[in-house]
Amino acid sequence: MMSVESTDDNNDDNKLVGGIKTLILSDNNLRNEGIKVMADALENSLLEHLWLDENYISAAGLNMLANGLKNNTRLHRLHLSHNTFQSLSPLISCTFDKSSFNAVADSNHSLKHVFLNCGYGYECEELESIMKINRLGAVKAKRRKIALYIEEDIGRLLNLDVDTTLLPNILSMISQQGNTYTMLRLMQNLPSILYCQGINQDNVWANDDDDAMDIEYLS
Numbered sequence: 366m367m368s369v370e371s372t373d374d375n376n377d378d379n380k381l382v383g384g385i386k387t388l389i390l391s392d393n394n395l396r397n398e399g400i401k402v403m404a405d406a407l408e409n410s411l412l413e414h415l416w417l418d419e420n421y422i423s424a425a426g427l428n429m430l431a432n433g434l435k436n437n438t439r440l441h442r443l444h445l446s447h448n449t450f451q452s453l454s455p456l457i458s459c460t461f462d463k464s465s466f467n468a469v470a471d472s473n474h475s476l477k478h479v480f481l482n483c484g485y486g487y488e489c490e491e492l493e494s495i496m497k498i499n500r501l502g503a504v505k506a507k508r509r510k511i512a513l514y515i516e517e518d519i520g521r522l523l524n525l526d527v528d529t530t531l532l533p534n535i536l537s538m539i540s541q542q543g544n545t546y547t548m549l550r551l552m553q554n555l556p557s558i559l560y561c562q563g564i565n566q567d568n569v570w571a572n573d574d575d576d577a578m579d580i581e582y583l584s
Contacts (some may be wrong), residue, residue, distance in 0.1 A: 389416040391444070393484040397426035404433030407440065414442040422448035424455075431455035434473050438503065442478040453481075453488040460495045460512055469514045474499055 399421055427450040434440065462468040477500045480493060499506045505574055
């Protein structure tokens, strides 16, 4: 089944992809070959809702889809029920990449809902928790994930393996998103000169004005 919902907007961005906001491709036998085409198109897509249920998507196909979502900031809802992949790790890594500080910041913070059939156990719970964070809005989600990453890997951070110019921003994020213990450990180990640095209000960690979305995750 294929269904398309478009918008009447006429700006240049919409002309790029014809203004398609919703695309339903459920039960179209896309398999990995079709998913590769879809993944390649996601970077410049205006799609907000995408249905890919029952398309024989394997682990390789899900990995391609996750790679396509890395630079996508539009897609909010993704339907993947009844496919053949056995692990959600590509989506988890895409939306919360903990391989490095910068990778966390560059994760996908805009995907808000992933609809799945049951049977993924702990991974499903982990992905659900990430979706809840993303529903806070992209900037707030980025700040929250960075704070969580710092709490999990504070020992490495205390060795100052990140750009020290970012540390005032990190302190700001921890104070708003983290716990008191993490904040105290950081303060005890930072060079004193950093306490005098101000926080640039125009940088990427500025407050987000996006409205928080209601939790609507379905498994």
